[in-house]
Amino acid sequence: MPQSEKRRTGLTANAVKHARPRETAYKLSDRDGLYLLVKPSGVRYWRMNYRFNGQQRTLSFGRWPEILLSDAREMLLEARRQLAKGLDPFEQAKLDKIAQSIAATNTFEAVAKEWLEKIEKEGLAAITLKKARWLLEQTYPALGKRPISAITAQELLLVLKKVEASKRYDTANRIRSTCSQVFRYAIATARAERDICSDLRGALVTARTNHRAAITTPTEAGGLLRALEDYDGNALTRIALRLLPHVFVRPGELRWAEWRDFDIEKAVWTIPDYKMKMRRPHAVPLSKQALAIIAEIEHDASYSSFLFPSLRALDRPMSDNTINAALRRLGFSKDQMTGHGFRAMAATLLNEMGTWNPDAIERQLAHADGNSIRRAYARGQYWDERVRMMQHWSDYLDQLRAGATILRPKFGHSGS
Structure with a gap:
């Protein structure tokens, strides 16, 4: 050649x-x-x-x-x-x-765990963190070792469709939502250019909303309140059970209540933003009845910073299942009443009174207003009305517990 x-x-x-x-x-x-x-x-x-x-x-x-x-x-x-x-x-x-x-150090799993550490430092509730970890762990086998910037919407969709195939529709949608937060964090820290989860809107079956069980009629509410008075379990649990209807906060907010958050003289409980679901501080006017129930607690901050400490460790609050377990012990099934159901009970009965501005009720429930401008404008409103409303609500609960016949005239909404 x-x-x-x-x-x-x-x-x-x-x-x-x-x-x-x-x-x-x-x-x-x-x-x-x-x-x-x-x-x-x-x-x-x-x-x-x-x-x-x-x-x-x-x-x-x-x-x-x-x-x-x-x-x-x-x-x-x-x-x-x-x-x-x-x-x-x-x-x-x-x-x-x-x-x-x-890219090898910026895998989806590495970035997701970094994001989890960040939100944990921000004081997110332990149960919320646990759920976020559980949701993300379902993606790790397929996506965990992949560079987050290289993952496509189709790859994530395959993972979500496997979850959806087992008819866990809500879980699939929650995984997509949680992954979206991880991708947004990756964008903010220069590890990804876009949130691929936005491409999957409408691609999953929407789960049917199951509202938390709650008692919402005056007669049933009266029976519930009488049952709470008869609770014969742990003394602090009984106090928590009886206080919750008067303040109707989320059960987790009651669990994490600390003495330093209360101004007994001014009759107000101010919950810091890091303990709130929406990460905004929330003030609860305390009625005479609520103050009297709190006064039954025999310990103070020198014993535990928490009003309702764990039975096993004074530096931790009571278990997140304590309230629901007590309701089960009283004979209320999970389909009848939950700790969160006291919020629905208050919202329903207060609105049915026709006496209170619906916005004042929403503010007391610490619900977020979707309109940021309106939310900013309303921040300082309704306080005086909320103070009156919370006292009226406690008086109303006393009447229901006593079995009195309650007349609910429609007086129309009061001004803010």
Whole structure:
């Protein structure tokens, strides 16, 4: 074969495979600067010699057989393209390795756990953190080791569809929502360019909303209140059960109530933002009845900072299941009443009175107003009305507990 033809043709896969080691390393040239370096140990490396800015340089493409002849030629072609653009392939290879290293540490699982640490430091409720971890853990087998910037909407959809296939519709939607928060965090920390979860809106079955069980009629409410008075379990649990209807906060907010949050003289309980679901501070006017129930607690902050400490550790609040377990013990099934149901009971009966501005009721429930401008305007409103409303509500509960017949005239909404 003529020498010029040999240079054009280069090596063959068979020649590479049967290259035998010698006492010293030697080269088998291919074409366009590519060659195979054969070490005395028999290990074979693909290399390329080139000149850049007047300097001789060598670029390594990897080892045979991990990199085959056809692979090495493709890598050679890419290097020559870079040279044609005035780029140094050696420096580009270093940058690629750095990028790969960064991508390896910025996997979806790594970023998700970093986000979980962040929201934990922000004081998110333990039960909320636990749910977020559980939701994200369902994505780790398929997506955990993937660079978060490389994950596509279709990949995530496959994970969500598997959950949906087991008819866990709400879980699938919650996973999508939680992943969206992780992606938004990745964008803010320069690990991703966009939230792929937004592409999946409408792609999942929407779960039917199941409202929490609650007693919402005056007669049933009276029976419930009498049952709470007869609770014969732990004394602090009985106090918590009797206080909750008067303040109708979320059960988690009652659990984490601390003495320092209460101003007994001013009759107000101010819940800090980090204990609230919506991360905004909330004030609860305390009726005479609520203050009297709180006064039954025999310990103070020197014993435990919590009004309702755990039976096992004074530096922790009571269990998140305590209220519901007590209701079950009293004979109320989970389909009849829950700790959260006291909020629905208050919202329903207060609105049925027709006496109170619905916005005042919503403010006392600490519901978020979707309109940010309106929310800012309303922040200082309704306080006086809420103070009157909370006292009236406690008086009303006393009448229901006593079994009195309650007349509920429609007086119309009062002004704010």
